[in-house]
Amino acid sequence: xxxxxxxLNVPYYRNLFKEIGAKPEDIRxxxxxxxxxxxxxxxxRKNFEDLMALNxxxxxxxxxxxxxxxxxxxxxxxxxxxxNWAAAARIRGWYxxxxxxxxxxxxxxxxxxxxxxxxxSLIERVQIFFRDGLIPINAFxxxxxxxxxxxxxxxxxxxxxxxxxxxxxxxLAAFIEEYKLNFPPLKGVILCAETVDPDxxxxxERILNAPAYNTYGGRExxxxxxxxxxxxxxxxxxxxxxxxxxxxxTGYQEAGNIxxxxxxxxxxxxxxxxxxxIGIPGSVDCCNCGRGLPVIDKxxxxxxxxxxxxxxxxxxxxxxxxxxxxxDIKEYQFVQVSDAKVVLRIKxxxxxxxxxxxxxxxxxxxxxxxxxxxxxERVDAFNKTVTGKFRFVYRNCPS
Ligand SMILES: [Zn+2]
Numbered sequence: 001x002x003x004x005x006x007x008l009n010v011p012y013y014r015n016l017f018k019e020i021g022a023k024p025e026d027i028r029x030x031x032x033x034x035x036x037x038x039x040x041x042x043x044x045r046k047n048f049e050d051l052m053a054l055n056x057x058x059x060x061x062x063x064x065x066x067x068x069x070x071x072x073x074x075x076x077x078x079x080x081x082x083x084n085w086a087a088a089a090r091i092r093g094w095y096x097x098x099x100x101x102x103x104x105x106x107x108x109x110x111x112x113x114x115x116x117x118x119x120x121s122l123i124e125r126v127q128i129f130f131r132d133g134l135i136p137i138n139a140f141x142x143x144x145x146x147x148x149x150x151x152x153x154x155x156x157x158x159x160x161x162x163x164x165x166x167x168x169x170x171x172l173a174a175f176i177e178e179y180k181l182n183f184p185p186l187k188g189v190i191l192c193a194e195t196v197d198p199d200x201x202x203x204x205e206r207i208l209n210a211p212a213y214n215t216y217g218g219r220e221x222x223x224x225x226x227x228x229x230x231x232x233x234x235x236x237x238x239x240x241x242x243x244x245x246x247x248x249x250t251g252y253q254e255a256g257n258i259x260x261x262x263x264x265x266x267x268x269x270x271x272x273x274x275x276x277x278i279g280i281p282g283s284v285d286c287c288n289c290g291r292g293l294p295v296i297d298k299x300x301x302x303x304x305x306x307x308x309x310x311x312x313x314x315x316x317x318x319x320x321x322x323x324x325x326x327x328d329i330k331e332y333q334f335v336q337v338s339d340a341k342v343v344l345r346i347k348x349x350x351x352x353x354x355x356x357x358x359x360x361x362x363x364x365x366x367x368x369x370x371x372x373x374x375x376x377e378r379v380d381a382f383n384k385t386v387t388g389k390f391r392f393v394y395r396n397c398p399s
Contacts, residue, residue, distance in 0.1 A: 002261075003027055003036075003052070003083070003204025006269045012050040013269065030262035034255075035237030038245065038259060038272045041074050051268050052077060061267050066219040076220055079267035086264075086306055093215050093226030098188025100160050105231045106111070106153050107135040109142075109172060135159055139168035147175050149261065155184055162208065163190035167390040170200050174330075186210035195301040197321060216299050218275055221262050225296050232284055234293040241266060244281045245274070249314050254280045255300060276303050278316075299350070300302050304395045309369045310339040317393030327356065336395040345377045380399065 003024040017023060020035055027033055044051060052061065061077040078086075091102040098217035100106075120128070120136065128134050135157055138149040150172075154162075162169065162183070169189060176183060189204055189212040196214045205212045214227040222264060224240050225233045235242050241263060244256030258277045262270050282295030307316035320334045329352065333345040344360065352360075361374050368374070384390055 002263055002266070002271070003172060005266055006271060009055040010051060010269060011054070012047045013271065015050075024136040033272075034243075036272050038274050039270060040274050041276070044074060044270070044273075048075070053267055053269070056267055063155045064219055074220065076270075077268045078265050082222070082262070082265035082267070084264075085239050089223040089226075089239050092224045093213075093217075093236065094163060094319060095161070096227065097213050097226055098161060098190065098211065100187055103133050103320050104161065105129070105133040105135070105157060105348075106161040106163055107137075107150070107159040109139045109150075109162070109168040129157060133159075139165050144175065147172055151176075151183065153162055155182075158184045160187045161190060162186055162188075162210075163192060165390070166191045166194040166196050166200060166204075167394060168210075169204055173204050177207050183208050188213055188217060191376040195299055195305070195317075199325075216277075216296070218260075220270060220273070221275065222259050224258075224260060224275075225299075228287060228289040228291060230287050230289045232282070232287045232289070233296045233299070234287070234291050235296060237293050242294070243272070244279065247278065249278070249300075249306070249316065251319075252278075252280065252295070252300065252316065256281070257303065258299075277301065278303055278306065288303055302391075302394070305391065305393045307342065307393075307395055308339070313369045315368065319367060320350065320364075320393050323367070325361065327352075327360060331382070332392065333379075334393045335383075336397055338397050340369075340371050341373045341375065343375050343377050345379045345382065347376050347382070348355050348380055348387050351378050 003013075007017050007024045008014075016037060020037070022035060027035065056079065060079045062079065062083065064078050065073045065075045094106075095102055095104060120137070125135070128136065134154050135150070137146065169191065175181070186208060187210065189208055189210050191201065191204070191212055191214050191276070201212050201214065211229065214233060215223060216225040216233065217223040223236050224241050224242065225235050227233050233332060239262065241261040243259040243261075244254075245259050246256050249255045255278055258275050258279045260273050260275050262273070278300040280297040280300065282297040286292070286293045287295060301317050305321075307315045307317070309315070317334070324332060324346065329346060329350055331347060331350065335343045337343055342364075357376055364374050382390065
């Protein structure tokens with residue numbers, strides 16, 4: 001149905017079908033589906049107008065955008081049908097999964113300025129709480145004072161859920177642990193927007209004394225996957241059809257670029273869209289939770305979290321994080337700045353001495369191509385993405 005609509009009403013897809021010499025009725029199964037060329041953020045930017053459906057009225061086009069890990073935002077339109085399905089997926093993945101109902105109270109650690117303001121007046125807070133059941137705090141600026149205030153609100157309003165960026169929730173958990181504070185009893189913690197390190201997930205569960213559920217999504221596609229109580233990441237198949245485009249990644253034979261087709265947005269269809277993340281398809285056929293939805297084994301991370309070196313070697317960000325566990329540095333950032341240089345950024349207050357630098361260099365040398373240099377940089381604050389997400393590892397040079 002989506003293909004037929006795209007062919008009949010969306011100029012970009014009409015031309016695309018012409019180019020590949022096919023019509024929607026020629027696409028009969030998922031193998032045929034692979035004939036449709038993949039769409040990328042770049043293609044969307046260049047063909048913006050041609051991707052808009054001609055048969056929908058103006059008020060069906062709801063503007064939205066995503067920050068994009070490359071820093072360049074992507075604008076797009078979604079329709080009401082998309083929004084309704086997205087809302088349903090959020091209720092299931094953000095509330096039902098933890099045994100809660102839509103509208104149950106939820107404390108939110110979020111960064112995107114269009115969703116969460118820098119700060120709120122007391123009146124605004126009361127309004128947001130009674131209207132949406134939310135207790136928000138901006139994840140951009142998590143000073144001790146602000147976290148303490150947030151905890152006070154939570155003590156007072158007793159949210160059933162806590163949802164937010166993984167690193168922001170980890171920061172809050174570390175703050176609670178350090179000052180021996182308490183978070184009121186929760187039914188669950190919903191982890192969003194960043195790749196989840198299993199150790200961090202366990203830590204958050206221990207400090208907040210509640211199960212933490214991983215989720216995976218994007219503004220352009222809504223919720224793509226949600227974790228169940230059996231620790232399986234289920235695809236949200238009602239909203240998105242997922243494929244894995246095979247890539248050559250050392251140590252990860254099954255890994256692939258995640259390709260998503262959103263099934264509900266007719267205003268601006270994204271068919272076979274390369275979202276910019278790498279994942280591993282799941283091998284589980286049926287899950288003990290009873291859901292028949294397909295399972296993703298693992299989200300490895302953004303494609304910009306894979307370092308590509310001069311000799312073609314690709315190193316996954318996860319490896320850099322894993323090796324750092326041997327050193328007592330909680331916060332750091334690995335940035336690839338050229339095809340033969342990686343910089344490890346460490347905050348001034350955590351900065352390390354020469355022997356430890358040598359030790360770190362020695363550890364990483366074994367896993368990097370011979371001529372790749374690892375250097376150190378002392379910083380006052382870490383770089384975050386435009387929406388306030390923290391990245392432990394990112395590539396800041398062309399691949
Ligand atoms: Zn399950």
